[in-house]
Amino acid sequence: MHGGRAADEAALFWEDRYRRHGRLWKGTPNPLLAETAERLAPGRALDLGCGEGGDAAWLAARGWQVTAVDIAPAALELTAEHAARAGVADRVTTELHDLARGFPSGSFELVSAQYLQTPFDLPRERVLRRAAHALAPGGLLLVVEHGSRHPWSSVDPDTRFPTPEEIYAGIGLDPAGWTPERLDTPRREATGPGGRTAVVTDTVIAVRRAA
Numbered sequence: 001m002h003g004g005r006a007a008d009e010a011a012l013f014w015e016d017r018y019r020r021h022g023r024l025w026k027g028t029p030n031p032l033l034a035e036t037a038e039r040l041a042p043g044r045a046l047d048l049g050c051g052e053g054g055d056a057a058w059l060a061a062r063g064w065q066v067t068a069v070d071i072a073p074a075a076l077e078l079t080a081e082h083a084a085r086a087g088v089a090d091r092v093t094t095e096l097h098d099l100a101r102g103f104p105s106g107s108f109e110l111v112s113a114q115y116l117q118t119p120f121d122l123p124r125e126r127v128l129r130r131a132a133h134a135l136a137p138g139g140l141l142l143v144v145e146h147g148s149r150h151p152w153s154s155v156d157p158d159t160r161f162p163t164p165e166e167i168y169a170g171i172g173l174d175p176a177g178w179t180p181e182r183l184d185t186p187r188r189e190a191t192g193p194g195g196r197t198a199v200v201t202d203t204v205i206a207v208r209r210a211a
């Protein structure tokens, strides 16, 4: 359920977060996106839940034409600022969408959802199914989620994180049209408030649409 009131609360929550904290981005893209996109020829990219726009600006600097989507207008402003600062404003378009209720139009060689996680209801499987259908033939969907709880996180310590296989099965894609290329849970060192570090797990799902 993601009705009007809950949807408004979600938008206000994220808007407030970006307005209060401003720019936090450290200047590098999400590592699993960078590692994946480095091997791809640039084309049209869709960044779902773009946040401050670090990934969008990085992709655009590598020649991608990026559509960056978020529920929070303040996130889109930060994304546009990043793109302008990186000299790639002409390659980044921002679009305001609540992905629980709508989805951008278009067809993309890369659709990226990096930590598209929220304390509010988000019909993840439906969003990811639409993302897979938004791929151009031969295109790649890359989903990266937190697969463990950061020690400094407010997430319930009893949270069970779904496996990449469970998430992929839930998307419900026709095996004739889409192939999972990576279902994985790599570990990395994360840095939290005050420079504190911890080893955390990411959940990675990379899906290729048939050419």
Ligand SMILES: C[S@@+](CC[C@H](N)C(=O)[O-])C[C@H]1O[C@@H](n2cnc3c(N)ncnc32)[C@H](O)[C@@H]1O
Binding pocket: 010, 014, 030, 048, 049, 050, 051, 052, 069, 070, 071, 072, 075, 097, 098, 099, 100, 113, 114, 115, 116, 117, 118, 122
């Ligand atoms: C955890 S942040 C990740 C941001 C960015 N992808 C990154 O890796 O830094 C989640 C992002 O998803 C956005 N978001 C949350 N719910 C959304 C929704 N229903 N529709 C669109 N964006 C949403 C938030 O505003 C936020 O920017």
